[in-house]
Amino acid sequence: MKNKYLKGAHLSERKFKEILRLFADDLTATQIADISGVSRVTINSYLKKLRNQIARFCEAQHPVPVPVVAYDNRQVETQTDHDGDTLVAVKPEVDRLVKPVIFGICRIADRLHTEILPDVSRPMIHAATRGRSVLETLDTTERLRRFNGVVDLGQYRLYRLGASTTDTVSGGPLMDDVDAFWGLTKHRLAKFKGLNRNTAYLHLKECEYRFNHRNDDLYSVLLELLKNYPLTLS
Template identity: 85%
Template sequence: MKNKYLKGAHLSERKFKEILRLFADDLTATQIANISGVSRVTINSYLKKLRHQIARYCETLHPLPTPVVAYDSRHSDPHADHDSGTLVAVKPEVDRIIKPVIFGICRLSDRLHTEILPDVSRSMIHAATRGRSVLESLGAAERLRRFNGLVDLGQYRLYRLGNQSSDTHQMDDVDAFWGLTKHRLAKFKGLNRNTAYLHLKECEYRFNHRNDDLFMVLLELLKTYPLTLS
């Protein structure tokens, strides 16, 4: 069955668009399954692939030089032409992260970006927010200065970084993003650590397109980078 958005699927393009629209409306997998008539297992599979594609796209726009989440060529398409704009598969290293899950938020130009920070501890966050020089010996001060805020998911708390607080517009966006993310993650009533990265990137994507028709934005993304079941 031909479906230019989902290669190898036994699902019509029309039905897939219905699922995609429900996803754009931020419904849960259970709600999407009930409305579309497609099994929950199938919906979960499609949403996971969609979130991976969103994460890959967000990584191509990442402005920071050495993101913690690394690309893993073992998970890439061996036939892909990486010089022609093909998205490279990304392997979230969340499964290696010790508690708590901490991520940084930065706003550059008109976009907001996030990065999971597996080597940052709560004590380092506290030191950064107080401007303590002890961070210099840990090699983290300069890195943390790139962010407008840090979030400790274990405490569901946003920490503003003092050196960025003078930019009201930036911090307004950071606060708004954290409000959206906190609300969305609360729906899951507990977040699987292995999918934390994917949900974070989905929140980033939704926030950066908050003034757009997300359904149309997703269609354009999948026209260029269709999902595949293989």
């Protein structure tokens, strides 16, 4: 069955476009399956591939090469829950046992970029926000200075860092966009009822993609992305 957006699928292009539009409307996998009549397992498989494609696009747009992030000696890109969008919250009371997911946010020109920071700890963030020189010995200060804010997902908290709070292009408040992005991300993760650290990267990049295209028709943008870089089931 010919489908220029999803190669190797026994699914019509019309049906795939319906699924893509529901994804663009930010529905969960369960909702998409119920509305489209396609099985939840199939929807999860498609959304996993779509999120990986979105993540690759975001990586290509990042002005600074980002190292591959890994947890438990496995690449994040290859990790997903067995049930896709059903996420398990990382709650504060288990923070002593589970290392929190920490990521940085920076704005360059008119786009926001995110980067998971597996080697940055909560004490390092606290030291950076207080301007403590102890970070110099940990070789972390310069790296953190690239970001306008850092988020600790274990506490669902945004920390403002020392980067300029004024956009040198427009003269407007730079942190407005950072705050708006964090608001979007919190809302989306809450809708999925928490966060599994193994899916954090893909969901974070999806939030980044959605935010940077917030003034566009996301469905049309996704169609153009998949026209140039179609998904494949192989």
